[in-house]
Amino acid sequence: MIQLSHAADALLDRCLARCNERQAPQSFGSFFQHAVAQALGCIDRYRGCYANPGAGQPDVIAGDTGFEVKTHMGVSIELTGNYASIRSQYARFRLIFLRTDLRPFQLGVLEVPETVPQRVNLGAAVAEGLKSDTDLEGQLGNELSTTLEAVGTDWSDAPSPAQAREVLQRVLRR
Amino acid sequence: MRVAKVVLGKDNPVFPGTLTDLQDADFIIILGPNGSGKTSLLSPFRKPGSMGRVYGLDADHREEELTSSTQYQSLTFIASQALMEKVQNLRDAIALASDSPRVQQESTVLQLCVRQLESSGRPQSDEPPILRQLQRAYLDLDARCGGIRRTTETYNALGRKLASACGRHWNGFEPRSDLAVSLEASLVPAFAGVRGFQECAVSLQRLIGFARDTGTLGSPAQRLRSAHEQLTRAVDESCTRYRLTSVGDCPAVVSQLEHQKQVTQELIDAKDRLSACRRAALKYLAGIPSTQESRAPCPVCEQDMHVSQVLTRLSEQGQREGSGADQETADLRALIVEIDRSLHLLQGRSAEHARCLQNALEHSEKLKQILQSVLSRLTPADGWDPWFCDALADLRVEIERWLVAHSDATTAEAERQFGQIASLAGGIDDEGQLRERRLRNDHEPLLRDFDQFQRLGCLLRARHELNAVVYRLDVGRHEADLRRRQQLAGWTQLIARMAEERRVQAETDRSQALDTPEAQGAFQRLVTRFAQVDPWLAGLRYDGSEDGRKNPYLRSVDQGENVLKLSEGQTVVVNLGAALTVAGVLARAGSGVPWVVLDEPTNALDQTSSNAVADYLGSVTMRELPCQIVVSTFDEKFAIRLREVATRVGRTVRLVRLNHHARGGTPAERGLRFAGIETYSPQRP
Numbered sequence: 001m002i003q004l005s006h007a008a009d010a011l012l013d014r015c016l017a018r019c020n021e022r023q024a025p026q027s028f029g030s031f032f033q034h035a036v037a038q039a040l041g042c043i044d045r046y047r048g049c050y051a052n053p054g055a056g057q058p059d060v061i062a063g064d065t066g067f068e069v070k071t072h073m074g075v076s077i078e079l080t081g082n083y084a085s086i087r088s089q090y091a092r093f094r095l096i097f098l099r100t101d102l103r104p105f106q107l108g109v110l111e112v113p114e115t116v117p118q119r120v121n122l123g124a125a126v127a128e129g130l131k132s133d134t135d136l137e138g139q140l141g142n143e144l145s146t147t148l149e150a151v152g153t154d155w156s157d158a159p160s161p162a163q164a165r166e167v168l169q170r171v172l173r174r
Numbered sequence: 175m176r177v178a179k180v181v182l183g184k185d186n187p188v189f190p191g192t193l194t195d196l197q198d199a200d201f202i203i204i205l206g207p208n209g210s211g212k213t214s215l216l217s218p219f220r221k222p223g224s225m226g227r228v229y230g231l232d233a234d235h236r237e238e239e240l241t242s243s244t245q246y247q248s249l250t251f252i253a254s255q256a257l258m259e260k261v262q263n264l265r266d267a268i269a270l271a272s273d274s275p276r277v278q279q280e281s282t283v284l285q286l287c288v289r290q291l292e293s294s295g296r297p298q299s300d301e302p303p304i305l306r307q308l309q310r311a312y313l314d315l316d317a318r319c320g321g322i323r324r325t326t327e328t329y330n331a332l333g334r335k336l337a338s339a340c341g342r343h344w345n346g347f348e349p350r351s352d353l354a355v356s357l358e359a360s361l362v363p364a365f366a367g368v369r370g371f372q373e374c375a376v377s378l379q380r381l382i383g384f385a386r387d388t389g390t391l392g393s394p395a396q397r398l399r400s401a402h403e404q405l406t407r408a409v410d411e412s413c414t415r416y417r418l419t420s421v422g423d424c425p426a427v428v429s430q431l432e433h434q435k436q437v438t439q440e441l442i443d444a445k446d447r448l449s450a451c452r453r454a455a456l457k458y459l460a461g462i463p464s465t466q467e468s469r470a471p472c473p474v475c476e477q478d479m480h481v482s483q484v485l486t487r488l489s490e491q492g493q494r495e496g497s498g499a500d501q502e503t504a505d506l507r508a509l510i511v512e513i514d515r516s517l518h519l520l521q522g523r524s525a526e527h528a529r530c531l532q533n534a535l536e537h538s539e540k541l542k543q544i545l546q547s548v549l550s551r552l553t554p555a556d557g558w559d560p561w562f563c564d565a566l567a568d569l570r571v572e573i574e575r576w577l578v579a580h581s582d583a584t585t586a587e588a589e590r591q592f593g594q595i596a597s598l599a600g601g602i603d604d605e606g607q608l609r610e611r612r613l614r615n616d617h618e619p620l621l622r623d624f625d626q627f628q629r630l631g632c633l634l635r636a637r638h639e640l641n642a643v644v645y646r647l648d649v650g651r652h653e654a655d656l657r658r659r660q661q662l663a664g665w666t667q668l669i670a671r672m673a674e675e676r677r678v679q680a681e682t683d684r685s686q687a688l689d690t691p692e693a694q695g696a697f698q699r700l701v702t703r704f705a706q707v708d709p710w711l712a713g714l715r716y717d718g719s720e721d722g723r724k725n726p727y728l729r730s731v732d733q734g735e736n737v738l739k740l741s742e743g744q745t746v747v748v749n750l751g752a753a754l755t756v757a758g759v760l761a762r763a764g765s766g767v768p769w770v771v772l773d774e775p776t777n778a779l780d781q782t783s784s785n786a787v788a789d790y791l792g793s794v795t796m797r798e799l800p801c802q803i804v805v806s807t808f809d810e811k812f813a814i815r816l817r818e819v820a821t822r823v824g825r826t827v828r829l830v831r832l833n834h835h836a837r838g839g840t841p842a843e844r845g846l847r848f849a850g851i852e853t854y855s856p857q858r859p
Contacts, residue, residue: 001649003646003647005640005641006305006308006309006640006641006643006645007309007312007637007640007641009309010309010312010313010640011313011316013309014313075653075656102647102649102652103299103301103647104645104647106647106649123649123653124649124650124652124653125650146325149324149325149637150323150324150325150328151323151324152316152317152319152324152633153313153316153317153320154320154321157317171321171323172323
């Protein structure tokens with residue numbers, strides 16, 4: 001696990017606080033998902049990736065790689081649902097998570113094996129049978145920090161995830 | 175274990191003293207007059223220590239100290255004052271008997287443990303406080319950069335656009351000039367835009383000349399304005415001064431007037447001398463005989479004339495003087511007065527002139543300083559508008575010329591020229607302001623860009639400082655800490671549950687003990703025995719309820735209402751019943767109550783009541799109160815009656831008689847003095 005730059009961390013913290021103020025803590029996940037999709041798009045290998053809001057598909061898709069993006073409070077997470085069938089459609093599958101119970105937030109990228117485990121440990125030690133994608137973790141950390149710092153409070157204070165995504169597109173693509 | 179011996183301590187007022195062989199006595203009655211040391215003898219029962227100690231005998235007849243536990247002391251030692259004061263708190267007393275205080279105490283200790291565990295289990299963050307402060311500052315700055323992409327690239331792009339726009343708008347700025355090169359270079363930031371921003375800001379200030387927040391150089395128009403204001407003030411002062419210095423020729427006028435006064439005075443003196451001469455001549459001529467008067471020189475004009483003719487002429491002249499010459503003298507004298515007045519005025523103005531002259535010299539020095547200061551500030555900066563540069567050059571020439579020409583003292587001409595310089599500066603200032611307004615209007619978008627550029631620079635600097643803070647969360651340690659906290663939380667919950675269980679148990683025990691029919695029945699039986707004192711007392715019931723101050727309500731069976739007030743004697747009796755009930759409950763509960771001590775229980779009682787108390791106490795059975803009873807009294811009748819009743823119901827009594835003890839003196843003299851110790855065995859029917 002790595003932590004983002006302190007500036008990016010401050011923006012994420014502010015975004016989460018705003019979501020909590022609006023009584024919509026779950027919307028923080030969508031905010032984060034869009035930012036991750038934007039940052040992933042800045043990495044050569046995943047250029048052209050896109051976020052997929054539909055059910056039954058990974059959160060972000062980049063060619064033969066699927067990404068599940070999670071914000072989570074706690075040291076372990078249950079992968080319930082149809083992860084096995086989603087996983088089977090992609091050659092590579094990554095779980096990108098943000099530990100929101102820690103300050104600074106901790107970002108991690110796990111390689112999800114073909115046999116999807118029921119429970120995944122998001123702590124300092126990776127559970128047996130799982131592996132961290134440390135390269136992507138580092139790259140994504142840098143890109144996500146840069147992306148968030150570029151959009152700043154325009155993004156964190158956006159009233160909804162959809163508007164935050166608009167901010168990302170407007171500010172970063174001009 | 176029963177009381178066998180009482181040994182008085184050295185701090186006891188009746189020390190030394192020892193009372194022995196008490197182990198067989200069910201009743202120990204201490205009888206003696208006031209001041210014989212009864213209460214002192216009982217003090218070791220209340221609180222063992224330097225006042226004395228109480229000993230018992232174990233199964234092997236070995237002495238062992240006996241004490242009443244602290245929580246029972248007030249229940250096992252009943253002083254007369256306590257009996258008279260208020261109805262005893264039966265609820266607490268009976269609760270003690272149920273052992274609920276110990277359980278309650280356990281609950282309290284456990285709750286304390288819970289609080290300590292909770293406070294020690296709080297996570298301790300290593301996060302430096304500066305991190306949060308910088309985050310807040312960064313977020314505040316970021317919020318002011320709405321719509322700007324907050325990257326170094328954006329910053330540089332914005333700077334280039336600004337530099338280019340400035341260059342196009344400004345005369346004499348060459349894109350390939352040194353200034354342009356340095357500006358371009360400064361736009362590549364060394365520390366994420368921090369140093370670059372500062373250097374670029376300075377370059378832009380020099381280029382544009384506008385006064386902005388970050389610049390140290392003022393605009394030419396601003397400099398001119400301040401110079402003009404300073405010059406204008408100086409000219410105003412000069413004008414005032416110049417009016418004051420218009421009396422410059424005063425000394426010459428004074429000198430002329432003094433000369434005129436002197437001449438006039440001389441005229442008056444000459445005229446006076448002439449009159450005196452004429453009078454002398456008349457007198458002389460009048461004395462000359464007529465024979466000689468044919469011809470004689472005139473005493474005035476010294477021409478030979480007939481005396482009579484001279485006399486006639488002098489006489490006529492005298493008449494003329496009498497009519498007109500006095501008027502002339504008076505005019506002359508008036509002239510002198512006028513001259514004096516003028517001189518006085520002129521002297522005053524002359525002093526004023528001297529002061530003005532001094533002021534003018536000082537002012538001249540000030541003017542020189544002003545002009546030198548203005549001169550030093552009117553150096554054009556690189557890249558300034560040529561019009562400004564030319565105007566400033568003219569102004570500088572004028573000022574330098576003035577300084578050369580008027581280096582010594584002020585003159586009206588110098589003041590006039592100074593005014594001209596101020597006027598010139600004013601003209602340049604007006605034109606400068608006009609140009610600056612026009613320039614600002616033309617460059618409004620450029621200035622907005624500049625503002626944005628500044629905000630972005632500040633934001634990048636804050637971000638750099640924030641990200642430079644070294645702090646990394648040790649997740650492994652954090653997780654270990656979390657596990658420890660979870661473990662601690664589990665323990666805390668367990669202990670809290672135990673504390674709560676004990677609290678509930680204590681409450682239940684207390685309530686059950688209070689509601690015990692045994693406790694209430696014992697009280698009832700004891701109180702009923704006082705019917706001979708007052709039949710009304712036999713009708714009292716205690717139902718466990720209390721008033722607001724935790725005093726038990728005693729309900730009168732006959733009247734069906736709570737009894738709130740009892741007489742003193744009734745109070746003693748009821749309290750005695752309550753105290754013995756509590757002691758009985760405690761003793762029977764095996765709580766280790768070794769004795770019950772009653773110190774002067776008959777205070778405030780009449781003889782009938784006193785007898786009743788003796789009967790009552792004496793008839794208390796071992797089943798009702800399974801421990802030794804120690805009673806002190808001054809009342810021999812009461813003691814005898816108590817002894818008789820007690821032995822009659824099968825209890826052994828030891829009667830200790832005391833004499834007055836001496837205060838002071840040797841230990842042998844002041845010690846406890848026994849008058850006799852008697853033992854009474856139970857009477858067999």
